[in-house]
Amino acid sequence: MGHRKHSQPRRGSLAYLPRGRAKSMEAKIRNWPTGNTNNTPKIIGHAGFKVGCVQIASIDDREKTPNAGKQIIGIGTIIATPPAIIIGARGYANDNKVYDIFALDLPKEITKYIKIKKDNDLSKFEKLLHEIKKLFIIIFIVPNKIGLPQKKPFIFEVGISGGDIKNQIEYIKTMLGKSLKIDEVFEPGMKIDVAAITKGKGWEGPVTRWGVKRKQHKSRKSVREVGSLGPISPQNVMYTVPRAGQRGFHQRTEYNKRIMVMNNIDNTEFKINPDNGFKHFGFVRGDYIIINGSVPGTTKRLIKLRAQMRCLQKKINKPNILSVIT
DSSP states (O other), X not given: OTTOSSOOOOOSXXXXXXXXXXXSSSOOOOOOOOOOTTSOOEEOEEEEEEEEEXXXXXXXXXXXXXXXXXXXXXXXEEEEOOOEEEEEEEEXXXXXXXXXXXXXXXXXXXXXXXXXXXXXXXXXXXXXXXTEEEEEEEEEEOGGGGTOSOOSOEEEEEEEESSOHHHHHHHHHHHTTOEEOGGGTOOTTOEEEEEEEOOOOEEEOHHHHHOOOOOOTTSSSOSSSOSOOOOSSSSSOOTTSOOOEEESOOEEEEEEEEEEEEEETTOTTOOOSOTTOBTTTBOOOSEEEEEXXXXXXXXXXXXXXXXXXXXXXXXXXXXXXXXXXX
C-alpha cells in the first residue's frame, strides 16, 4: 500500500452485516405498530405471494411536486393475496411466558401442524389479564389456494392495533375461525411495509459483493481480490474489510410502499393476466394488490404485509389509475 498518497474510500455499506443466508424462506416481522389505545382493535397485517411486475399509468396526486396532476408511468409489483384463516391467538407476558389458544374447528390442512393443549379456551386470557402485555392473532395461508403447488401452509402471528388488552380479547372472540381478506385489513392508497427474503445470488467475491475496484493488470497474480486485508499488527482481519461470501437470500423490510390497486381477478376493471400467464408463476387467481415500486424476493415467494411504522399518513387518497400494462 506504499504507492498510495491518500486513504482508500469505504467500499460497500456495513448497514446489513452480517450478510449471511436467511434461516428460513419466511421473513420474520419483529415489530408492529401499537396504535392509539382509544381506537377499536384492528388486525394490521396480511401476506401474499409475489407474482411479477407491471407498468402503472396514473395521475400524480402528490401535492407540491413538479408532476402534480400529470400522467406518470411507473413500475408496480403484483402480490396475490389469498384469504388468511384466523386459527388462534397468542399472548405474551413480561416473564417471557407464551399463552396460546386455538379455534375449536381447525381446517384439515392445519391440524397436523398444531398441537392443542387441554386448556384451550379464551377464558385463560381473561384470567391472565393482568399478566398479558401483548396480543397477536395466529393465521395461516396455503399457497395452493392461488394455484401454486405447495400444500404446506405458512403459519405466523399478526399484530393487533388499537384498544386495550380486554378489548382485544373481545375482538379475538368474534374473529376466531373466520377468513380474513386483504380488503378487510388495508385499502387502496395506504402505505404499508413489506418483509421478504431476497433473491439468492450464491457465493460472490468482493468485487461483486462490495463494489471493490479491480486491481491493475500489472499487479500480483489476482485481479478480483482486495489489495490489503489490513495492517500487519494486530494479526486479525477486521469485520469492515470486504470479503467474499453469501450474496442475496437475506431478510429485508421495505417501508412505505403504497398500494396502487386492490382488486379481484373476477373484476374486469383491469386486465392483469397476460395471454400466457406471468413468467414462472402462471395466472393470478382471486384477490390481488399492486404495490408501487419493487418488492424484495423472487417469484412465488411469501411477502408479509404490515401496517405502516414510519412517517404515518395524515390522509389516505385513493390513486387515480388510468391503466395497468402487463
